[in-house]
Amino acid sequence: MQASTRYGPLQSLASAIEEVVIVCDLEGKIVFINQAGEQLLKYSPGELTGKTIDTITPSECTEKEIGLVKQILNGRSVKKFASKKIAKNSQEVEVTSTLHPYTDEKGVIAGIIEIFQPVVHHNSLGQLTEFLTALPDATIILGGNSRILLVNRRAETLFGFSKNELTGKHPNFLLANDLTAEQQTLFGTGDRSPAPKSIEAIGKKKEEETFPIKIIFSPLSFGQDKLVLASVHDLTSAKRVASDLLKKNKLLTTAEQVVMMGHWQWDLISNDVVWSENLFPMFGHDKDVPLTYATYFGYVHDDDKDYVTERVQESLREKKFKGFFHRIRTSGGEVKMIHLLGEIYTNENNDPIEMVGTCQDVTEQKAFEVKLAESETKFKSLLESAPDAMVIVNTSGQIILINAQTEKLFGYKKAELYGKSVGILFPDRFKADNPISNSSFGNKAKPILAGAEKELFAIRKNQSEFAVEISLSPLTLEDGPVVSAVIRDITERKKIAKTLERQNVQLVDFCNIVSHNLHGPMINISMLVDIIENNKHIDRRKEALKRLKPVVHHLNEVFNELVESVQVRNDVDIEQSEIHIKSSFSRVLVGFRNQIDDCGAIVNTDFDSAPVIKFPQKYIDSIFSNFISNSLKYRSPDRRPEINVRTDNSGNSVLLAFTDNGLGIDLKRHQQNLFKIRKVFHKHPEAKGFGLYMTKTQVEAMGGKIWADSHPGKGTTFYVKFVNQLL
Amino acid sequence: MNKVKNLFLVDDDDIYTYFTTATIKETSLVEVIKVFGNGQEAIDFLTENKNNPDSLPDVIFLDLAMPIMDGWGFLEEFIELHPFIGKKIEIYVCTSSISPDDLEKVKKITLVSDYIIKPLSQEILVKLIGKLNS
Numbered sequence A: 001m002q003a004s005t006r007y008g009p010l011q012s013l014a015s016a017i018e019e020v021v022i023v024c025d026l027e028g029k030i031v032f033i034n035q036a037g038e039q040l041l042k043y044s045p046g047e048l049t050g051k052t053i054d055t056i057t058p059s060e061c062t063e064k065e066i067g068l069v070k071q072i073l074n075g076r077s078v079k080k081f082a083s084k085k086i087a088k089n090s091q092e093v094e095v096t097s098t099l100h101p102y103t104d105e106k107g108v109i110a111g112i113i114e115i116f117q118p119v120v121h122h123n124s125l126g127q128l129t130e131f132l133t134a135l136p137d138a139t140i141i142l143g144g145n146s147r148i149l150l151v152n153r154r155a156e157t158l159f160g161f162s163k164n165e166l167t168g169k170h171p172n173f174l175l176a177n178d179l180t181a182e183q184q185t186l187f188g189t190g191d192r193s194p195a196p197k198s199i200e201a202i203g204k205k206k207e208e209e210t211f212p213i214k215i216i217f218s219p220l221s222f223g224q225d226k227l228v229l230a231s232v233h234d235l236t237s238a239k240r241v242a243s244d245l246l247k248k249n250k251l252l253t254t255a256e257q258v259v260m261m262g263h264w265q266w267d268l269i270s271n272d273v274v275w276s277e278n279l280f281p282m283f284g285h286d287k288d289v290p291l292t293y294a295t296y297f298g299y300v301h302d303d304d305k306d307y308v309t310e311r312v313q314e315s316l317r318e319k320k321f322k323g324f325f326h327r328i329r330t331s332g333g334e335v336k337m338i339h340l341l342g343e344i345y346t347n348e349n350n351d352p353i354e355m356v357g358t359c360q361d362v363t364e365q366k367a368f369e370v371k372l373a374e375s376e377t378k379f380k381s382l383l384e385s386a387p388d389a390m391v392i393v394n395t396s397g398q399i400i401l402i403n404a405q406t407e408k409l410f411g412y413k414k415a416e417l418y419g420k421s422v423g424i425l426f427p428d429r430f431k432a433d434n435p436i437s438n439s440s441f442g443n444k445a446k447p448i449l450a451g452a453e454k455e456l457f458a459i460r461k462n463q464s465e466f467a468v469e470i471s472l473s474p475l476t477l478e479d480g481p482v483v484s485a486v487i488r489d490i491t492e493r494k495k496i497a498k499t500l501e502r503q504n505v506q507l508v509d510f511c512n513i514v515s516h517n518l519h520g521p522m523i524n525i526s527m528l529v530d531i532i533e534n535n536k537h538i539d540r541r542k543e544a545l546k547r548l549k550p551v552v553h554h555l556n557e558v559f560n561e562l563v564e565s566v567q568v569r570n571d572v573d574i575e576q577s578e579i580h581i582k583s584s585f586s587r588v589l590v591g592f593r594n595q596i597d598d599c600g601a602i603v604n605t606d607f608d609s610a611p612v613i614k615f616p617q618k619y620i621d622s623i624f625s626n627f628i629s630n631s632l633k634y635r636s637p638d639r640r641p642e643i644n645v646r647t648d649n650s651g652n653s654v655l656l657a658f659t660d661n662g663l664g665i666d667l668k669r670h671q672q673n674l675f676k677i678r679k680v681f682h683k684h685p686e687a688k689g690f691g692l693y694m695t696k697t698q699v700e701a702m703g704g705k706i707w708a709d710s711h712p713g714k715g716t717t718f719y720v721k722f723v724n725q726l727l
Numbered sequence B: 001m002n003k004v005k006n007l008f009l010v011d012d013d014d015i016y017t018y019f020t021t022a023t024i025k026e027t028s029l030v031e032v033i034k035v036f037g038n039g040q041e042a043i044d045f046l047t048e049n050k051n052n053p054d055s056l057p058d059v060i061f062l063d064l065a066m067p068i069m070d071g072w073g074f075l076e077e078f079i080e081l082h083p084f085i086g087k088k089i090e091i092y093v094c095t096s097s098i099s100p101d102d103l104e105k106v107k108k109i110t111l112v113s114d115y116i117i118k119p120l121s122q123e124i125l126v127k128l129i130g131k132l133n134s
Helices: A002-006 A008-016 A035-040 A059-073 A122-134 A153-159 A181-185 A236-258 A279-283 A293-299 A302-318 A363-385 A404-410 A491-534 A538-570 A581-590 A593-599 A617-633 A667-673 A691-701 B014-027 B039-048 B071-084 B100-107 B122-133
Strands: A020-025 A030-033 A081-086 A092-103 A109-118 A138-142 A148-151 A197-204 A210-222 A225-234 A261-267 A273-275 A324-329 A335-346 A352-361 A389-394 A399-402 A448-450 A457-459 A465-477 A480-489 A577-580 A602-606 A612-615 A642-650 A653-660 A705-711 A715-722 B006-010 B032-036 B059-062 B090-095 B112-117
Touching: A008 A020, A008 A030, A020 A035, A059 A081, A059 A092, A059 A109, A122 A138, A122 A148, A138 A153, A153 A197, A153 A225, A210 A236, A225 A236, A236 A261, A261 A279, A273 A293, A279 A352, A293 A302, A302 A324, A302 A335, A302 A352, A335 A363, A389 A404, A404 A480, A465 A491, A491 A538, A491 B014, A491 B122, A538 A691, A538 B014, A577 A581, A577 A617, A581 A593, A581 A602, A581 A617, A593 A617, A612 A617, A612 A715, A617 A642, A617 A653, A617 A691, A617 A715, A667 A705, A691 A705, A691 A715, B006 B014, B006 B039, B014 B032, B014 B122, B032 B039, B039 B059, B039 B071, B059 B071, B071 B090, B100 B112
Parallel strands: A602 A642, B006 B032, B006 B059, B059 B090, B090 B112
Antiparallel strands: A020 A030, A020 A109, A081 A092, A092 A109, A138 A148, A138 A225, A197 A210, A210 A225, A261 A273, A261 A352, A324 A335, A335 A352, A389 A399, A389 A480, A448 A465, A457 A465, A465 A480, A577 A612, A642 A653, A653 A715, A705 A715
């Protein structure tokens, strides 16, 4: 308290100056030390007050200082002198000091005032400070013993310590990592080459935050002093950029790996080639083997070498790189498909100087594409090889694909149908309501068969219609759902069905014929046998026996007739020839000459409209023979027989009309039986009921038709239609 | 029923008519047997003699399959003629047809008494004639 009162003014003065101010009483006890002093000597405020000056005075200085104090007490002044002080941490601080007497109000010396500054070559520091401030980097000047002598403002900011907190200390505390012994020597001022040396280290800020730094050490001669200038670079942002780059590069590498891609650079001037990481495994190239363009070219598949050379030269010529595919053979012998893309850089003269680009291993994709193409080809060839017309239609009813059979069936070319509505293939009455347009399969994707029950017709380009059956199936192509329609021309089948139907009728007829005509004689036989066995009268038995023979004969005859008619039915492949009707008819007529002469029949013919028909010769002879025979057999006794025969052309067929003026047949009654076997309509000894049956059989076997027009008492006209006569 | 006086055979089968006639005659149960070769001949006779009951038959044995006019034709005509005939005539269809269709068709014609399938043995024929006379 006393001191603060007594030294109050001094205190305020002392705290305002940079120098250390210490006041001791005459017993050597410190009564005051300013803040600068406490800081320099690392004591906390007030800690030194009351302690003896020896606390901070090294023993070797004590004697000298006592001598100087004595001079002061004797009224003499003391010059500035070099001395040392001991800081609390026992470190010695070189100082330059002055001593002054402290006098009380009465002028009596009451103590000693010591004012000192650390020896930092006081005179030159100002210059250095200025120099440091001008430096762009955080800079620390190290003095002897590697202690920090000076720092600039940037260094303070960088590390967060104030100048005072830094000066006099070894800079190790600014580092978070241990340095090697060799690195440690860089802090020293020992003899060394003038070239700057640098280390990278981890800096530590006051708030313990660490950060990457680079320290560049340069020897600095300052007057006689040898110092070290340490310039500290914060590498944080540089490191971040570097690590970002590293990360991005990694990302690129990964990305390239994922897509099996790598990139390359080719300096066209120096011929230097750089490959990215991924290219090496792709080509199986050893990383240590230096790269040139020849390296790449060396891996190109032998068969593709000319092609690649050509393409690269073309790119250079046109200064535009057009991507292309080629094969490589890796060092391991594996063949890969590469997609090569690139870009060409030119100089100001538009000369190419560099080529950069990418290589992608597309072996799998290509293989997939090939497979895809193969499966598409397969699908198309399947479509083409299908025996039926196939039409693929999209959901809006447009034709998207047809096969050759469709072209053949409809008479359209593919190009004429693609994109057209499928309605084009149907006659107007089916256009809006055809099964293909209507086939909305939805979820229940079940094939549909159309035209089987209800008649369905399609129409050709030439507008001719034909019966079809269409089976529809849903199909999913890459572009979406479609409907595949198999269109089958069933004209032939319908014809066959009709033929079958007709043959079935004939078969039933035939069964009836057999049952009627064979059954009759058999019944007779059984009746006769019954009589022969059981009749009491010998005459009757003899009579029956006598009658048995003609019945058996008759049975045989009927049987032979039936066999003959069966042969006609079976002989579908009988040879058809072009028959000149006139000569055929004349030849048959000759056989009836006697009968004609006997009854004086007149025969007129007119075959000019259709002089020729296509028919089996044997059948036409038999038909003419039957007609002539019937006309003569059933002639009217009231008039002279007259026969008129003519032919007419009617498109695809020829019509034969055979008219007589005979007895005629009551068609009202006999229409049903007219052409049936063993049906006779007149009581005539030669009526057997076989001729017309046979004629009908022969005509129908050739697909023709026979019918009659007759009026009893007037005569009969038989008509025969010969079909498929377009010669 | 009275004794069968007149019996008609309408059939084109000579053997059948010859021996049937002979067998019936042997029974002495039938006075007159007339044979017609087809339906037309029989119808013509009936039409001519429709007012002459003594000439008309009591029984007709009718074949189906015949030339010119078959049994069906005869039946059609007979149905029309029948109201003008003042005598009850029994018709037996005697046919070699074993077709069920024919049998059905015949059954629908009420004027037909029965349907007999040939061959008709002498034994059966005699029994039938006997029945007709009882």
